[in-house]
Amino acid sequence: MGMQPGPEMGYPGATVTIAPEPSLRAEFGAHLEMxxxxxxxxxxxxxxxxAEAxxxxxxxxxxxWQRWADIRELPNxxxxxREMAVQGTTGKWRRLKAKLGLDRARPADTPSEDPAHAAVLDALRQIPLYRRRVLVLVDIAHLPLDEVAEIEGIDFGVAEGRVAQARRELNEYMALRPATQPSAVNWEDM
Known part of the structure; x- marks a missing residue:
């Protein structure tokens, strides 16, 4: 039912639905894959x-995909x-998904086989989600702090405080690891 008779076919008022151009589909696929x-x-x-990620x-x-023709024109x-995915981690989105019955039980992740990676994940687990989000967006995604503040819907100073506190917490938790665990040289490389 992709194409309905339209004015060009002699049916006034009808609409024509056109499939996305192949190059648009290929560009989207390449972006997704990369x-x-x-x-x-x-x-x-x-x-x-x-699984949740x-x-x-x-x-x-x-x-x-629904608006790729416009999104592809953005600077990045x-x-x-990323912003849409991160918004899904906020409480309001989780509550909405629960209300609609779209949240499903998630099996516990299996621990990482890399001890350094497992240590970082364990340390991140100790940091509250609202600070962990800011930390990952700044240190892993390398987004500017003002952009992170905008994504989070908070003032720049609040974002600055959250990332500073999260870094302190991460360093404290990493320092508390047993000496038998290898140290991660740079957690951002995980």
């Missing part, structure tokens, strides 16, 4: 659950997709 793993890794550090990024890409379309 950025999906990195975005899932970033969201996994925020949610601490790989995958769902959030998939939902963001589904939204992006990946930032838009």
């Amino acid at each position: 950025n999906y793993p990195r975005l899932v890794a970033q969201l996994c550090m925020i949610t601490l659950n790989s 995958q769902d959030l990024v998939q939902e963001a890409y589904a939204r992006a 379309p990946t930032d838009w997709v």
